[in-house]
Amino acid sequence: xxxxxxxxxxxxxxxxxxxxxxxxxxxxxxxxxxxxxxxxxxxxxxxxxxxxxxxxxxxxxxxxxxxxxxxxxxxxxxxxxxxxxxxxxxxxxxxxxxxxxxxxxxxxxxxxxx
Amino acid sequence: xxxxxxxxxxxxxxxxxxxxxxxxxxxxxxxxxxxxxxxxxxxxxxxxxxxxxxxxxxxxxxxxxxxxxxxxxxxxxxxxxxxxxxxxxxxxxxxxxxxxxxxxxxxxxxxxx
Numbered sequence: 001x002x003x004x005x006x007x008x009x010x011x012x013x014x015x016x017x018x019x020x021x022x023x024x025x026x027x028x029x030x031x032x033x034x035x036x037x038x039x040x041x042x043x044x045x046x047x048x049x050x051x052x053x054x055x056x057x058x059x060x061x062x063x064x065x066x067x068x069x070x071x072x073x074x075x076x077x078x079x080x081x082x083x084x085x086x087x088x089x090x091x092x093x094x095x096x097x098x099x100x101x102x103x104x105x106x107x108x109x110x111x112x113x114x
Numbered sequence: 115x116x117x118x119x120x121x122x123x124x125x126x127x128x129x130x131x132x133x134x135x136x137x138x139x140x141x142x143x144x145x146x147x148x149x150x151x152x153x154x155x156x157x158x159x160x161x162x163x164x165x166x167x168x169x170x171x172x173x174x175x176x177x178x179x180x181x182x183x184x185x186x187x188x189x190x191x192x193x194x195x196x197x198x199x200x201x202x203x204x205x206x207x208x209x210x211x212x213x214x215x216x217x218x219x220x221x222x223x224x225x226x227x
Contacts, residue, residue, distance in 0.1 A: 032214045043204060044157075044218040051214070090156065092216075100145065100164075100210040106156040 002027055002098050006091050006105035014113045019063075019078040021108045023091030026072065031095035033074040035065055038088040038107075047089070050074065061085070086112045116140050120205050120219035127195040127226045135190040135222050137205030145208045146188040147216065148172075148180065150201040157204065163188055195226045 007022040025031060035047040048059025055067040061084075065076045074091060091105040121136045139146065144165045149157040159172030163182040177199060179191040188207075192199060202223050206216040 034215065036218075043220045044206075044216075046215060046217075049215055094208075094210070094214040094216075096211060100214070101162075102147070102159075102208070102214075102216055104157050 002031065002093055002101075002103040004091050004093055004103050004105040006089075006108050008108055009106065010109045010111065012111040012113055013081045015083055016080050019076070019081045019085065019110065021076040021089050021091075021110065023065075023074045023076065023105060024072055025074065025091075025093045025103075027093065027097060030067070030069055031093040031098055033065070033067060034092040034094070035059065035063070035074075035076050036090045036092065037061075038090065040087070044090065047076070081110075081112045083112050083114060086110055118205055118207055118217050118219035120203075120222050122222060123220065124223045125225070127192075127224065129195060129197065129226060131195050132191070132193050133195070133224075135192070135203055135205075135224075137188045137190065137219060138186050139188075139205075139207040139217070140186065141207060141209070141217065142185060143207035143209040143217070144185065145210060146182065147206045147208075148178070148188070148190045149204045149206065150174065150199075151204060151221075152201050160190065160203075192224075197226050200224060200226045 003026045005024045033050040036044040050067045058064045094102045118139045147162040148160040158174045161180040163169045205219040208216045
């Protein structure tokens with residue numbers, strides 16, 4: 001079975017600082033990769049996804065992620081944090097090699113300090 | 115498109131009561147899923163369905179039942195509610211291999227007292 005590891009269940013950054021949320025997956029075959037965001041008391045919203053093609057993927061709200069096959073990673077970054085970025089972030093993998101199943105990481109809670 | 119809709123938004127149940135959480139999608143997705151999310155935790159898969167008439171257990175199926183009589187609807191039934199079932203429930207849908215992205219509903223917040 002696939003596993004998705006998000007390093008750091010809680011990350012704090014200052015407003016304006018770089019946001020880096022880490023995600024690693026376990027698979028010899030590159031899956032499809034996703035980042036979802038969950039704002040307080042809301043559902044999950046897709047930030048960005050990698051399926052094929054360009055390994056640097058841009059998403060909503062200024063976020064981007066880079067698929068690195070050699071490192072089996074899909075880290076999420078944003079150059080400058082805003083207060084509105086405070087939320088829970090989930091990395092996920094899916095694809096034919098997962099039996100079309102979706103595997104979520106345990107989530108990273110991002111706090112933005114003014 | 116309404117996407118994925120869930121009703122109700124909130125519900126309080128007494129121990130031992132039963133209820134059905136409704137989920138519907140209008141995107142003609144073949145796959146549908148039910149997750150629960152406990153406070154401060156990630157998502158746990160309860161049940162999923164790969165098409166009408168086909169359902170399968172996820173990670174935490176005990177205490178729940180599902181059915182999938184149509185492509186659009188995927189209700190989740192709680193029998194004999196217990197405090198351990200207090201959680202937020204999310205329904206999602208997807209359409210692999212055309213689209214692996216999961217689309218989520220807004221959630222149902224359930225409290226069992």
